[in-house]
Structures are given as structure tokens and as C-alpha cells.
Amino acid sequence: MSAGGRGPGRRRLGARWRRRRPLRTRLALAVTAAVAFVAVVVCAAAFLVVRSALYEQLDLTLTQSARLAAQREPGAGPGTLAGECRFLAAPACAQVVPADPAEDPRTPGLLPVDPAAREVAAGRRAPYYTDITLAGHPARMLTTDYAKGRALQVALRADTVQDGIAEAAGWLLLTAAAGVLLAAVLGHWVSRTGLAPVTRLTATAERIAATRDPRHRIELPPPGREDEITRLAGSFNTMLGELEQSVTAQRRLVADASHELRTPLTALRTNAELLARADRLTVPQRERASAALGRQLREVTGLVNDLIELARDEEPQPLVEQVRLGPLVEHCVQAAREHWPQVPFRVRVPDAAGGAGAVVPGVPARLTRLLGNLLDNAAKFSPAGLPVEVELAVLAGGPELTVRDHGPGIAAQDLRYVFDRFYRADSARALPGSGLGLAMARQIARAHGAELAAQQAPGGGALFRLTF
Numbered sequence: 001m002s003a004g005g006r007g008p009g010r011r012r013l014g015a016r017w018r019r020r021r022p023l024r025t026r027l028a029l030a031v032t033a034a035v036a037f038v039a040v041v042v043c044a045a046a047f048l049v050v051r052s053a054l055y056e057q058l059d060l061t062l063t064q065s066a067r068l069a070a071q072r073e074p075g076a077g078p079g080t081l082a083g084e085c086r087f088l089a090a091p092a093c094a095q096v097v098p099a100d101p102a103e104d105p106r107t108p109g110l111l112p113v114d115p116a117a118r119e120v121a122a123g124r125r126a127p128y129y130t131d132i133t134l135a136g137h138p139a140r141m142l143t144t145d146y147a148k149g150r151a152l153q154v155a156l157r158a159d160t161v162q163d164g165i166a167e168a169a170g171w172l173l174l175t176a177a178a179g180v181l182l183a184a185v186l187g188h189w190v191s192r193t194g195l196a197p198v199t200r201l202t203a204t205a206e207r208i209a210a211t212r213d214p215r216h217r218i219e220l221p222p223p224g225r226e227d228e229i230t231r232l233a234g235s236f237n238t239m240l241g242e243l244e245q246s247v248t249a250q251r252r253l254v255a256d257a258s259h260e261l262r263t264p265l266t267a268l269r270t271n272a273e274l275l276a277r278a279d280r281l282t283v284p285q286r287e288r289a290s291a292a293l294g295r296q297l298r299e300v301t302g303l304v305n306d307l308i309e310l311a312r313d314e315e316p317q318p319l320v321e322q323v324r325l326g327p328l329v330e331h332c333v334q335a336a337r338e339h340w341p342q343v344p345f346r347v348r349v350p351d352a353a354g355g356a357g358a359v360v361p362g363v364p365a366r367l368t369r370l371l372g373n374l375l376d377n378a379a380k381f382s383p384a385g386l387p388v389e390v391e392l393a394v395l396a397g398g399p400e401l402t403v404r405d406h407g408p409g410i411a412a413q414d415l416r417y418v419f420d421r422f423y424r425a426d427s428a429r430a431l432p433g434s435g436l437g438l439a440m441a442r443q444i445a446r447a448h449g450a451e452l453a454a455q456q457a458p459g460g461g462a463l464f465r466l467t468f
Contacts, residue, residue: 039179
């Protein structure tokens with residue numbers, strides 16, 4: 001029970017130690033262990049191959065010696081045939097062993113006889129090799145069949161084989177040690193070079209966290225040397241670029257909102273202070289101040305509501321439904337006519353049969369706000385008496401709505417900025433508004449999977465195209 005209890009504890013301790021080590025250390029250890037394991041396995045396999053080859057050569061010599069001894073003494077009786085193998089340079093010694101121990105000669109032979117040799121002599125066992133000690137020296141012996149009821153034993157000194165195996169083991173051990181050392185060096189080098197982008201990424205992230213400045217970037221290698229970590233660093237740089245743009249846009253939004261709110265808030269304070277001294281004002285003066293205060297409150301409220309709307313990134317899913325664009329367009333145009341009575345609106349909407357495809361998933365209130373902003377923008381720039389043209393078409397790719405006015409149009413240098421928050425062209429600075437209407441329209445369009453684009457209309461004026 002105690003041993004079983006220590007096992008999981010040791011495993012948890014090892015896992016906790018690995019988690020606490022730096023990634024570079026763990027990678028270096030992993031590479032070192034892998035290369036060292038391969039080096040050790042290769043050296044061990046080489047040792048076994050060398051040992052097997054040396055013994056195979058010795059066994060082949062024993063087989064040839066046994067054949068020569070059998071040819072020289074084809075019918076010799078039990079006893080020693082050659083007995084000088086105790087010397088290293090002497091030829092193989094040989095002796096004949098009978099199957100029956102009673103037939104052994106009176107003088108014992110030089111080579112040991114075991115029951116297995118009697119079985120070979122009796123024909124009940126195949127020839128075999130044995131490692132023995134001969135006169136205090138290592139030797140190898142072959143026991144093979146010789147004649148009926150007799151076996152032949154042949155032996156040779158194995159000093160050279162043992163020395164060769166020991167020498168090979170020493171060299172292979174040195175090779176394995178060098179391989180382990182090389183593995184450690186390679187592991188350290190791989191961990192340093194392989195994790196260098198990660199180190200730079202970490203340093204950049206820490207620098208950004210300390211300075212709160214997303215303008216820092218990770219230095220990337222030249223093209224053509226990309227790998228997974230380099231792509232990770234590139235993705236991190238892309239993320240930093242998006243973060244920098246987001247932070248810049250946020251700061252610009254705060255600055256622009258502060259600028260836009262400063263004027264109406266100043267006017268509000270002035271009118272509030274003026275109404276605080278109402279006893280010194282005439283009735284017409286109080287009425288004008290009250291009307292101005294209410295108008296400025298509505299402007300500030302509208303600006304704040306627009307900012308809140310722009311802070312939304314997507315539409316709430318529970319409010320999404322299938323919206324028929326034809327009735328929605330007619331409703332928005334009717335509201336625009338009431339708000340801009342001096343501007344004529346011309347509407348072209350497919351009939352019920354032709355407009356069956358003009359159905360999109362969305363939030364009706366948000367789509368109404370989008371179309372209302374486009375119609376208000378067109379009416380604001382339309383000269384008196386010239387119409388605002390609204391057309392809904394069902395194309396192969398999906399419904400498309402266009403809103404066109406006959407005003408001054410959009411200058412070429414302003415086309416890329418018309419959907420930016422608080423942006424106003426030079427021709428629109430004297431007109432009412434906060435510069436948030438078109439930005440809000442594009443955000444609502446993208447939240448509904450649509451694209452809103454602006455362009456110069458043929459013959460003059462501006463054309464806004466909403467494509468679902």
C-alpha cells in the first residue's frame with residue numbers, strides 16, 4: 001500500500017517540477033533526452049552487431065577445425081585427438097566423447113564433458129557451442145556429431161574475441177558519452193534559436209503591458225525563412241496593428257465626442273444660467289431661452305444616443321426576424337416626407353410578386369434607423385424642389401437598395417472618409433448634425449451582413465448603395 005501511495009505522489013511531483021521549469025529548459029531537456037536515447041540505442045545495437053560478428057567468426061573457425069579433425073581421424077575412439085589449445089597460437093584441441101560414460105578413457109580429457117555432449121553422441125541432440133574456461137583462459141567449444149555413438153568436441157582460446165568485444169565496448173561507450181554531450185549542446189542551441197521569436201514576443205508583450213503602447217512590433221526574419229513560430233510572431237504583429245488602430249480610433253472617438261459635446265454643453269450652461277435669472281427677463285426672452293434649452297438638450301441626447309448605438313458591435317439574436325424590405329422602405333420614406341416636407345421623395349419598390357426575394361434576417365428597428373439616416377442625409381443635401389430617389393431591386397446576389405440625391409455630391413477626396421465617425425466634408429460643416437449618421441448606418445449594415453458604399457451619382461449628386 002505504501003509503495004502504491006508513493007507512486008502517484010512521485011508522478012505528481014514530477015509533473016509539478018516540469019510545469020515549473022521554463023519552456024526553454026523543458027525543450028532543451030526533451031531534445032537532449034531524444035538525441036541521447038538515439039545515440040545510446042545506436043551504440044548498443046552496434047555493440048551487439050560487433051559481438052555477434054566476432055563470435056560468428058570464431059564459431060566458423062571451430063566448425064572448420066572440427067571438419068579437419070574428423071577428416072584426419074575418421075574412426076578414432078574416445079580420447080584426446082589434439083591437446084595443445086591451452087596456448088593462444090596453438091591449433092584447436094579436440095577429443096572424442098562416447099555416448100556411454102563407461103567407454104571413457106582412463107585418462108580424463110582436457111575439455112569438460114556434460115550430459116548434453118552424451119546426447120549429441122547418442123544422436124538425440126543437435127551440435128551446440130559452449131563458452132568454457134581452459135587453463136584459466138576464456139575459450140569456446142563446439143560439440144558436434146562424429147560417428148555412431150560418439151561426439152567430437154573442438155575448442156579454441158577466445159582471448160582475442162573477448163579483447164575485441166571489450167575494446168569495441170569501450171569505444172562505443174565513449175561514442176555514446178560524446179553523443180549525450182552533443183545532444184545536450186544541440187538541445188541548448190535548439191531551445192535558444194527555436195524559441196528566440198517566442199522570447200522576443202514575450203519581451204514585446206511585457207513592454208506593451210508596462211508602457212501601454214501598442215506601437216511596438218516583433219522583429220521578423222527575412223522572407224523565405226518562415227516557420228510556425230515566425231507565423232505566430234507575424235500574427236501577433238497583426239494583432240498589435242489591430243490593437244493600435246483600435247486604441248487610436250478610441251482616442252479619436254473620445255476626442256471628437258468631447259469636441260462635439262463642448263459646444264452644446266456650453267450653450268446649455270449659458271441658457272440655464274440665463275433662466276436662473278428669469279425674474280430679470282421679459283416673457284419673450286424667457287420663451288426663447290427655454291426653447292433654445294430644449295433644442296440643445298435634444299441635440300445632446302441625440303448625440304449621446306448615437307454614441308451608445310455606435311458602441312454596439314452586433315445585433316441581439318433574440319430580436320432578429322425575417323424582415324420584408326418593401327414595406328420597411330415605404331414606411332421609412334413616409335417618415336422622411338413628414339420630417340422633410342420641402343423635399344420630394346420618389347420610391348420604386350417591386351410589387352408583392354416581384355419583391356418576394358426582398359426578405360432579409362434582421363432587427364426591424366435597426367434597419368429602420370439605417371434607412372432613416374440615409375434618407376436624412378440625402379434630404380439634407382438636396383436643393384429645394386429636387387427629388388431624393390429611392391429604389392429597391394432584387395438581384396441574383398440578393399436585395400439592393402439605392403438612395404440618390406441631386407445635391408453637390410461627394411468630393412473625390414472625401415469618399416474614403418464619409419463613413420468615419422464625426423467626419424464632415426467642408427460643404428457639410430454649416431449644416432446640422434454630428435457626423436455620426438453615416439458611420440452608424442454602415443455599422444448597422446455590417447451587423448446585418450450587408451455592405452454600404454457611397455459614390456458619385458451620374459449627372460451629379462451622391463448615391464448610396466446598400467447590398468444584402
